[in-house]
Amino acid sequence: MGIILPVRANFIDGAISPASNLLLSEVIGALSYALDMTEGQPPGHSIRCCYIGMSIGKKLNLTHQQQWDLYYTLLLKDAGCSSNAARLYELYGGDERIFKRDFKTVDMNDFKQVSKFVINHVGVGEGFLTKLKRLVDVGKNSEEYATELIETRCERGADIAKRLGFNDAIADGIRYLDEHWDGNGKPYRKSGHAIPIASQIALLAQVADVFFMSAGKKSSLEQVSHRSGSWFNPELANVFKSLSGDMKFWSDLGTNDLQQKIMALEPASLAMKVSEERLDDITAAFGMIVDAKSSFTYNHSSRVALYTDLIAAKFGYSQMHRSYLRRAALMHDIGKLGVSNNILDKPGKLTDEEWVVMRGHSRATEEILSHLTPFAEMAKMAGAHHERLDGKGYPYGLSDEEIHMDTRIITTADIFDAITAERPYRGAIPVDQTLEIMKKECGTSIDRIVYDALTKVVAELGLK
Incomplete structure (x- = not known):
């Protein structure tokens, strides 16, 4: 038997089928x-x-x-x-997006340009000895590294x-x-x-x-x-x-x-229209692109989509609604493609400035998905996955009834996967401990009935 949802969660299936006329x-x-x-x-x-x-x-x-x-x-x-973003950050340090941006202006046949680029872009923000060590390493292995990074990307x-x-x-x-x-x-x-x-x-x-x-x-x-x-x-x-x-x-x-x-x-x-199946493939592929940016987010989007779908099933959502919600879950972190790996993969505590950048990924998700008009509602839901019931979330500080039930489901799935996965600053936390941590957040950042549905899903999947 499905869980009875509050009226706020009602959603008309006819409004959530974006593939019908999309090219x-x-x-x-x-x-x-x-x-x-x-x-x-x-x-x-x-x-x-x-x-x-x-x-x-x-x-x-x-x-x-x-x-x-x-x-x-x-x-x-x-x-x-x-x-290749994580590897590039590992090898050269600094903000790999700036590295990539500026690298595109360099003529690799011009030794002077290449040398200047390397000096200005390797070990940015690091101490003298660390930067020097990187420069020596890059000097010895530049050809090998460049070939590896380009081959990986291509x-x-x-x-x-x-x-x-x-x-x-x-x-x-x-x-x-x-x-x-x-x-x-x-x-x-x-x-x-x-x-x-x-x-x-x-x-x-x-x-x-x-x-x-x-x-x-x-x-x-x-x-x-x-x-x-x-x-x-x-x-x-x-x-x-x-x-x-x-x-x-x-x-x-x-x-x-x-x-x-x-x-x-x-x-x-x-020219061709997009079928529902093709749209599923596209969103899954872009979820993979997002997750590939950091080793700590490997398969994150697909797992969040799975948990989201199974929770939605507990609420008796139609297949069309579940499909719509899976797509939103797969792309909820697409804005993280604009966050540098020196923030995503940082092993220590983020600075206030870095947190501002990190939090910006939610708004970026909404902006990207909004480029496609039929995704407008999905953009809002996916972009709001860090909002909290107590109004202390981001990017807009929404609270209570302002947060759609679909977003609450994605948020709960996202939090569960984030805690149970390894992060640069800590190891993975066992499922039972994760559920205890999340239980304490019910009513503040997590919706209680969504949490209850999650516990049933976790039990059925046999997660430990």
């Missing part, structure tokens, strides 16, 4: 904003790269299938970006693309993103036309956008021209150069509503 391009485009944060790029980086790359692709008269493959290669080029990105249901061409477009025309790229040292055309265009689009956003149109054109023949296929560089006088192209690139414009760039004959 695949809408969903991937909206969620690409999360990937931008992990790379330390200004919001819309992936969208702008898509606009640049598709503009080049159209001038090359690529087939519709090639354009479609290029389209999703561009939007998902950074799908594996979270997978292979993980290709795997994510496959999990999202995309074809081998798109997976390979992501896998070979960092290969250079002259063969000096990484990790596989491919060269010339052995590099997939989608990879060639995506890398050029990435560099073009990084310099456009940091220094403007002139710098963007100069950098692409400078790297023609080394990083880039000269033919592609010339195509990009031909866009220099296209004022609409550059004005579009600088607008804030580019997400709507790129939807029109997907070949119409290949």
Whole structure:
């Protein structure tokens, strides 16, 4: 028998089926904003790269299938970006998002640029001896480390693309993103036309956008021209150069509503709506992207989604409502992609300033999910998972009836998994102790009837 919920929890299933009229391009485009944060790029980086790359692709008269493959290669080029964040922080220290952001402006063929970058970005904020030790280590192993980090990102990105249901061409477009025309790229040292055309265009689009956003149109054109023949296929560089006088192209690139414009760039004959099953796959894959950012959050989102679903079942939620809630649970921490690993993986107590950054992930979750209009309600629920019944939570300080029952369920599942999992500052806490800790929080941070449902779920799963 299901648990009887208060009226506050009533929810009309017709309002929670966001997949009915959604296009695949809408969903991937909206969620690409999360990937931008992990790379330390200004919001819309992936969208702008898509606009640049598709503009080049159209001038090359690529087939519709090639354009479609290029389209999703561009939007998902950074799908594996979270997978090397913890390792990058371990090797170089500091804020890995800043490291990644600034690394994209470095020409790896320029020894002076590389040396300056390393000195300025290794061991930031650490003591002299620690920084010196890191610099010596990086000096000895720089090639090995760079290859490892890029391979991890590219292979993980290709795997994510496959999990999202995309074809081998798109997976390979992501896998070979960092290969250079002259063969000096990484990790596989491919060269010339052995590099997939989608990879060639995506890398050029990435560099073009990084310099456009940091220094403007002139710098963007100069950098692409400078790297023609080394990083880039000269033919592609010339195509990009031909866009220099296209004022609409550059004005579009600088607008804030580019997400709507790129939807029109997907070949119409290949555009598709998202089924409920495909949307489940997409949210699960993005949950994996979030969890890959730190070893301490491995499978966190999937476990929270499982506990959320089983608690919802105790309340007699319909299958449609449970599916909706699972998706929200899978993406509840997507805003953490914008938090540096020097905070996520810090073994000691966070400073007040670091707590401000950490707490900001909830609002970031809401903002990312809000890029997709049908996710608006889900965005609010997922973004509120750190609110408390006593009003002492964040980001808005909601209390009591202001907190939807769906959010209370996600919150309870999240707290349970967080306590029972290992953290950088402590080991995992046994289930029985966790439930005792949570019981004391009923009425303040945890809803009592949700807690009661959790205890039943834990017992049925046989968790210890």
